[in-house]
Amino acid sequence: MPILTPGTCFKNAFDVKFDLCGKLLTSAEALDAKLQAGEEFDFKKIIYSNLGNPHALGQDPIFYFREVMGLASMPHLFDDESTKASFEPEVIEHARKISESFGRGGTGKYTDTQGVMFARKSVAEYISKRDGYPAKPEDIYMCDGATPGIQMVLRIALREKTDGVMIPIPQYPLYNACITLYDGAACPYYLDEEKDWALTLEEMERAHAEAVKKGINPRVCVVVNPGNPTGNVLNVEIMKDIAKFCHEKKMLLLADEVYQRNIYMPEEFPWVSFKKIVCDLGLDKKGFELCSVHSTSKGMVGECGRRGGYFELINVSDEVRSAILKLTSLLCVNSAGQIMTHLMVSAPQKKGEGKARDACYDQYKGIFESLQRKAKKLHKFFTSLEGVTCCSPQGALYLFPRITIPEKAIHKAKEEGIPADELYCVEMLESTGLLVMPGSSFGQKEGTYHFRTTILMGEDDLEDVLPLLKKFHTGFMSKYE
Amino acid sequence: MPILTPGTCFKNAFDVKFDLCGKLLTSAEALDAKLQAGEEFDFKKIIYSNLGNPHALGQDPIFYFREVMGLASMPHLFDDESTKASFEPEVIEHARKISESFGRGGTGKYTDTQGVMFARKSVAEYISKRDGYPAKPEDIYMCDGATPGIQMVLRIALREKTDGVMIPIPQYPLYNACITLYDGAACPYYLDEEKDWALTLEEMERAHAEAVKKGINPRVCVVVNPGNPTGNVLNVEIMKDIAKFCHEKKMLLLADEVYQRNIYMPEEFPWVSFKKIVCDLGLDKKGFELCSVHSTSKGMVGECGRRGGYFELINVSDEVRSAILKLTSLLCVNSAGQIMTHLMVSAPQKKGEGKARDACYDQYKGIFESLQRKAKKLHKFFTSLEGVTCCSPQGALYLFPRITIPEKAIHKAKEEGIPADELYCVEMLESTGLLVMPGSSFGQKEGTYHFRTTILMGEDDLEDVLPLLKKFHTGFMSKYE
Numbered sequence A, B: 001m002p003i004l005t006p007g008t009c010f011k012n013a014f015d016v017k018f019d020l021c022g023k024l025l026t027s028a029e030a031l032d033a034k035l036q037a038g039e040e041f042d043f044k045k046i047i048y049s050n051l052g053n054p055h056a057l058g059q060d061p062i063f064y065f066r067e068v069m070g071l072a073s074m075p076h077l078f079d080d081e082s083t084k085a086s087f088e089p090e091v092i093e094h095a096r097k098i099s100e101s102f103g104r105g106g107t108g109k110y111t112d113t114q115g116v117m118f119a120r121k122s123v124a125e126y127i128s129k130r131d132g133y134p135a136k137p138e139d140i141y142m143c144d145g146a147t148p149g150i151q152m153v154l155r156i157a158l159r160e161k162t163d164g165v166m167i168p169i170p171q172y173p174l175y176n177a178c179i180t181l182y183d184g185a186a187c188p189y190y191l192d193e194e195k196d197w198a199l200t201l202e203e204m205e206r207a208h209a210e211a212v213k214k215g216i217n218p219r220v221c222v223v224v225n226p227g228n229p230t231g232n233v234l235n236v237e238i239m240k241d242i243a244k245f246c247h248e249k250k251m252l253l254l255a256d257e258v259y260q261r262n263i264y265m266p267e268e269f270p271w272v273s274f275k276k277i278v279c280d281l282g283l284d285k286k287g288f289e290l291c292s293v294h295s296t297s298k299g300m301v302g303e304c305g306r307r308g309g310y311f312e313l314i315n316v317s318d319e320v321r322s323a324i325l326k327l328t329s330l331l332c333v334n335s336a337g338q339i340m341t342h343l344m345v346s347a348p349q350k351k352g353e354g355k356a357r358d359a360c361y362d363q364y365k366g367i368f369e370s371l372q373r374k375a376k377k378l379h380k381f382f383t384s385l386e387g388v389t390c391c392s393p394q395g396a397l398y399l400f401p402r403i404t405i406p407e408k409a410i411h412k413a414k415e416e417g418i419p420a421d422e423l424y425c426v427e428m429l430e431s432t433g434l435l436v437m438p439g440s441s442f443g444q445k446e447g448t449y450h451f452r453t454t455i456l457m458g459e460d461d462l463e464d465v466l467p468l469l470k471k472f473h474t475g476f477m478s479k480y481e
Helices: A011-015 A022-036 A063-072 A081-086 A089-101 A117-131 A146-157 A174-181 A201-213 A236-249 A274-280 A318-329 A335-345 A355-384 A407-416 A420-432 A459-479 B011-015 B022-036 B063-072 B081-086 B089-102 B117-131 B147-157 B174-181 B201-213 B236-249 B274-280 B318-330 B335-345 B355-383 B407-416 B420-432 B459-479
Strands: A140-143 A163-169 A185-190 A217-224 A252-256 A290-295 A309-314 A451-454 B140-143 B163-169 B185-190 B217-224 B252-256 B290-295 B309-314 B451-454
Touching (some): A011 A174, A011 B318, A063 A089, A063 A335, A081 A089, A081 B081, A089 A355, A117 A140, A117 A274, A117 A309, A117 A335, A140 A146, A140 A318, A146 A163, A146 A174, A146 A217, A146 A252, A146 A309, A146 A318, A163 A174, A163 A201, A174 B318, A185 A201, A201 A217, A217 A236, A236 A274, A252 A274, A274 A309, A309 A335, A318 B011, A355 A459, A407 A420, A420 A459, B011 B174, B022 B420, B063 B335, B063 B355, B081 B089, B089 B117, B089 B335, B089 B355, B117 B140, B117 B274, B117 B309, B140 B147, B140 B318, B140 B335, B147 B163, B147 B174, B147 B217, B147 B252, B147 B318, B163 B174, B163 B201, B201 B217, B201 B236, B217 B236, B236 B252, B236 B274, B252 B274, B274 B290, B274 B309, B309 B335, B355 B459, B407 B420, B420 B451, B420 B459
Parallel strands (some): A163 A185, A163 A217, A217 A252, B163 B185, B163 B217, B217 B252
Antiparallel strands (some): A140 A309, B290 B309
16 A cells, blocks of 8 residues: 555645646547558648647747847856857847846846846836836736746635635636635636627626625635637726726735737727726725736747746735745746746837847737737638637637537537537547647536637648638538537 | 735745745845945955855856757757857757757747656666666656655645654755645654764654654655755665665655765765665565655756756655646746756766867866865864864755854843844854854754854855854854853
């Protein structure tokens, strides 16, 4: 009998559900191996469109960022003549400035627990400019991607099963996983697919009341904007309602805003931060508690492996901040992620700042326009299919089409013991090589079926896969008619 | 009344004690500011010898590692002619190989949950060669420094107040902090200062029996070797006793071996891994559960800000491994830390592999020899002082001298409400500019007093500070006589 067994270990770790694409991913990898071995299929490659992992799907890193980040850890080369041959002057100067900002020991020493000051200052400047309200470096906490920030706030806020967290459905499963891990209670509210996945105050009130009726005290309200997996962007009026609602019900608002730069219909669906909404309403002066997270993994940067991000805390008490810092000090934030976050928030906004920064501006723009084109193209395609609806491609890196699954297919899925949309995704993978995630992984209204695809595949890949998708969908519908 | 308050949040987060150098550090920074402002003191600088943070104290990064790591994230430059002017061929080739090993998307994508395979393979090869027993990449888990590995194992192993963890005293306070955070019980065993801080089986048995008597079930036994803060290196015979003891008492052995390369008296006090001991005894075939952690933050690499490390799991059940991977997958290990870990474990062992690798070999050797010289010099110095004893400088980055504090000083400290060795450290700082940590931060036998200093200050700094230290110590002893 081993010492560490499920029965004798921390139970929550086993109860957590976080299987982003389990069996489907295994199938995709098996198919991939067959392809590599020369076996022939209707498709030429597997497109891993299951994860918001931009570089893995072929998106280039921003070369300027990579050069500055890399060179910032090579201070011994700053003054070499050959360095000037390899790197543009603004790359060397930026790298030097960053290296010096770390202070003695550069990027190799433990950084301040809250993160290096120069990065926190850059973030505060970015937020101030973005919102038109001043942000302070003292409120910025650098972290290894957005996730540790989310985990930290939920870890601190939850004590027991009656401490509730309002979460959207459909949702990115991280939230449920953390709530299970930290012994809290999930209080789900449903996004309204009829209204382009908007959030409604009535539904928030219903969900809150339901929680209270069960003896749960909702302490945190999670809002993901732009939405994952739904790709919606909230409008200002509903955001105001949510802020007032959180204030009234005494909930900290945890604003997951990692897709804030992925806004594809900015005229109809502009993005505004919750920080700005809270300040517009004057709630920041009334003790409104807000945590907003951002990350280098999404946007046009897509540096997932870098682990860069930050969270901003508004009106959180000093004692709680001290506890957060103490827990953070057990670890240490990585320096490359902090550099990348600094680069992300201080990216050039116009041309004329040197060859490398101009190239950065162009690359940024190019990546954005490509994402926008792909979002619109995929949306147009999905809505052209029989029995498929799809909300407008407003933001984030995803579309979340709804599929009408024929009764026979539902029956077959039941026999196989899998959700009906998983069956759809399995057959899609086998026919097209496109790997997507079933809606059941995110939660959805009973009796509705969806899948989430990223918009990250190459534009060439899109040309190849859309005809296959059309054929597959038509075939699926008639096969199970 | 705020929403998040100490009274309404996760209690353990507030109960955790992890203040590595709180008030003393603040005083040092205040002194530093005065120095910068031109105020005159007996010393020219503050030496932050409180933390094992090599680069902050002036240790150079290994340039070869930095260049390979940096360039591995600039694949767009691999084939540029100018790159060949800036970097040696083996740097470019190594960077290219690493970049390709990450697969499509390079260092910017989410890496495999357990870590990239090439890094795990390098680690497994290193361990196999080190111990003479095969290690498997499947048993290696890459992590952001050693701490997340330690946290993960303790998080999984602890359920409730009766789940015990045997920890050494004096100890690096991370262990106590995690045990508080995860609701376990610390079962302290004392290292024997009379025997050069050795661990004795009698003391382990006493500590275990005491825990059992209190209704605690010790499930994990932590051994730190080389020791922190004590700098001792365990001998093979006692290691065998410990392994057998863990086996008999059904405890997982958590071997904190982050200082495995910092061995300064290798003939008298050679270092052997617990993996080798367990295999020598054949216990690996009898289900012995072992977790061994290593890090890029110490050794000759000293890359604390990089967050690189790994842990090896032996005989831990598949179910528990799955749970560990699931929790790990909520986050993602950073890519630069994995590259640095790969570089650390595959550092050149001989010359003749190219100019950059030869320079790496020399730099490694130079750093090691300097650490060894400083350890011996500091040891010789401390043992020359009246009323000070200090165990031989066997390993790690620290010395932990014991000081006889005069009654009057003990009395004064009591009046000031601080431990007597903290008073000693405060006065040392004010007289010499050297910041060290009081023994009370690590735990020590009642009535004994120590401080921990790193051996990381520059050799020049040492020349300056030793006469000041001698003067301070003599003055302190006569002042409170």
